[in-house]
Amino acid sequence: MPVYSVNRRRAILLLILSSVLLLTLDLRGNPLFDRARTAFARVLDPFETAANVVATPIRNAWHGVIDYPDLKRENEALRDQLAAQRGAELAARAVVYDYLELAALNGLVVNYPRVTARVVGGAPGNFEQTIEIDRGTADGVRVGATVISPAGLVGKITKAYTDRSVVRLITDAEYAIECKVSAVPETAAVVIGGGSSESDGSSTTTVGTTPSGASRDDLATTTTTTTLPQSTTSTTSPNGSGNGEVGADGGTTTTGVDDTSTTTTTTTPLTPQEREVGSCEGRGSDRLPAMRFVTENPAFGPFGVGDIVTTAGGSTSLAPPGLIIGEVINVVSRPGSAGPLLEIDLAADLDHLNFVQVLRFTPLTEVPTDN
Amino acid sequence: MENILRRPILRVIPVGLVMMAVQHEVFQNLHPFGVVVQMVLALCAAAAISGGAERGAWIGFVLGVMYDLSFAAPLGQHGLAYGLAGFVAGLISLVAVDPHWWLKLIFVALGSTVGELALPVIKTFVSDSGWQGQRLGRILPVIAVSSAVAAPLLMPLGRWCLAIRKKTWTMPKQ
Numbered sequence: 001m002p003v004y005s006v007n008r009r010r011a012i013l014l015l016i017l018s019s020v021l022l023l024t025l026d027l028r029g030n031p032l033f034d035r036a037r038t039a040f041a042r043v044l045d046p047f048e049t050a051a052n053v054v055a056t057p058i059r060n061a062w063h064g065v066i067d068y069p070d071l072k073r074e075n076e077a078l079r080d081q082l083a084a085q086r087g088a089e090l091a092a093r094a095v096v097y098d099y100l101e102l103a104a105l106n107g108l109v110v111n112y113p114r115v116t117a118r119v120v121g122g123a124p125g126n127f128e129q130t131i132e133i134d135r136g137t138a139d140g141v142r143v144g145a146t147v148i149s150p151a152g153l154v155g156k157i158t159k160a161y162t163d164r165s166v167v168r169l170i171t172d173a174e175y176a177i178e179c180k181v182s183a184v185p186e187t188a189a190v191v192i193g194g195g196s197s198e199s200d201g202s203s204t205t206t207v208g209t210t211p212s213g214a215s216r217d218d219l220a221t222t223t224t225t226t227t228l229p230q231s232t233t234s235t236t237s238p239n240g241s242g243n244g245e246v247g248a249d250g251g252t253t254t255t256g257v258d259d260t261s262t263t264t265t266t267t268t269p270l271t272p273q274e275r276e277v278g279s280c281e282g283r284g285s286d287r288l289p290a291m292r293f294v295t296e297n298p299a300f301g302p303f304g305v306g307d308i309v310t311t312a313g314g315s316t317s318l319a320p321p322g323l324i325i326g327e328v329i330n331v332v333s334r335p336g337s338a339g340p341l342l343e344i345d346l347a348a349d350l351d352h353l354n355f356v357q358v359l360r361f362t363p364l365t366e367v368p369t370d371n
Numbered sequence: 372m373e374n375i376l377r378r379p380i381l382r383v384i385p386v387g388l389v390m391m392a393v394q395h396e397v398f399q400n401l402h403p404f405g406v407v408v409q410m411v412l413a414l415c416a417a418a419a420i421s422g423g424a425e426r427g428a429w430i431g432f433v434l435g436v437m438y439d440l441s442f443a444a445p446l447g448q449h450g451l452a453y454g455l456a457g458f459v460a461g462l463i464s465l466v467a468v469d470p471h472w473w474l475k476l477i478f479v480a481l482g483s484t485v486g487e488l489a490l491p492v493i494k495t496f497v498s499d500s501g502w503q504g505q506r507l508g509r510i511l512p513v514i515a516v517s518s519a520v521a522a523p524l525l526m527p528l529g530r531w532c533l534a535i536r537k538k539t540w541t542m543p544k545q
Contacts, residue, residue, distance in 0.1 A: 011425040015454040022447030040440040047392035055396040062401050124442035126407050126510045159443040166443045
């Protein structure tokens with residue numbers, strides 16, 4: 001039988017043309033195909049249920065054999081990490097309370113309705129970064145909705161069926177979202193008021209970090225030394241604590257007194273400094289997501305490892321502002337006007353997602369108006 | 372009635388549904404060497420060993436479209452890739468009239484590899500994900516080996532789907 005024959009040529013041509021036709025129709029958006037997908041999912045559902053029953057012991061055995069040593073190691077590492085994080089968490093909680101209080105005072109607190117969903121499947125192939133969740137349009141999930149985990153941003157809904165949805169992960173090369181990078185100000189000695197410490201009533205302020213049981217990035221210590229005339233000496237100590245103590249609430253605590261001077265040590269949570277807005281884009285499963293279209297602003301200094309990346313929000317963004325994406329793990333300098341590329345270590349662990357939440361957030365531009 | 376039941380399409384669809392379910396529930400969650408094993412693709416290539424290039428392309432296309440419907444991929448993307456896998460597996464099986472069993476495994480592995488390789492190429496055209504070939508060096512060997520391992524089971528299944536009787540050689544009557 002000849003390798004090249006008319007039938008064979010016809011078969012391959014027919015295959016290519018049929019596929020291209022289907023692709024063209026589908027990519028242009030075809031409700032008929034969407035209905036076909038939904039119907040196919042219904043037909044497939046009993047098969048999947050049966051396969052799930054059969055496959056569960058196989059899956060468990062596989063994970064038991066393959067993953068057990070890794071899980072044991074990971075568990076030990078996580079215990080250490082948990083102990084280290086506990087101190088940082090207390091300080092961070094104080095910051096969050098302050099932030100929420102301020103936001104509430106300014107009417108900025110918005111709680112978006114959420115749908116909690118279970119992750120029921122991973123990516124079907126080797127070239128997609130998607131997961132499947134067990135909630136769909138019947139639960140209020142819609143295409144474009146942001147998906148988060150307790151740690152941070154996970155991705156967005158790209159397909160929503162009645163009772164299941166497909167989430168494109170933030171690592172997928174087709175995912176992009178507006179984001180901003182923020183940083184806690186670097187340790188610096190700042191002298192205010194001429195830097196004189198003579199007994200003429202002027203003051204000197206020094207900002208620097210000190211160990212306080214909290215993470216270095218979360219807390220800093222402001223030491224103010226004020227030289228006052230003898231007749232006007234006064235001190236206050238809100239916590240009533242003794243010298244040298246640092247309050248757990250991060251408030252004013254230490255006051256040293258003598259006849260002529262007052263030294264106040266105030267532990268103040270530093271507010272992250274917003275720097276630049278750019279685009280956070282996935283780059284495939286084997287590469288870290290990166291933030292592009294940012295330029296270094298001399299006013300804030302260079303980008304650094306540990307800078308926090310959050311969603312920027314905005315009238316057209318599908319995600320509300322302030323969702324944690326991750327932290328900068330690497331700053332790649334690029335020549336010309338391209339600006340640096342910030343590689344992001346994601347806060348959410350996308351390899352071990354069990355439950356996620358779908359935010360029912362609507363961008364301002366899509367909110368229906370009465371007019 | 373028997374002729375109707377022997378029509379390949381009536382066999383491919385239920386087998387395809389079962390294979391989709393198995394792919395979804397089993398292989399989507401087990402990642403040997405970090406790679407998702409593609410059993411449906413291996414079935415396309417295995418069926419083509421008995422059925423030839425034309426029927427391999429046909430079964431690949433049908434199973435690929437079912438895959439697209441099942442996994443929310445652009446319709447026709449896997450249809451084309453799996454069709455190519457079947458076509459190539461059927462075409463290269465022509466190099467031997469009655470190949471040894473191990474040669475058949477190699478043909479299945481090669482066909483599956485071509486199908487998996489075609490996917491990122493097609494995705495480059497149909498989406499803006501760009502070429503992501505960095506992982507191919509790890510993905511393709513795993514796909515090839517897993518397809519070859521599953522081939523002894525999948526070849527009879529593919530033959531049944533295409534309603535082909537196994538070839539038997541008999542001495543010509545004197």
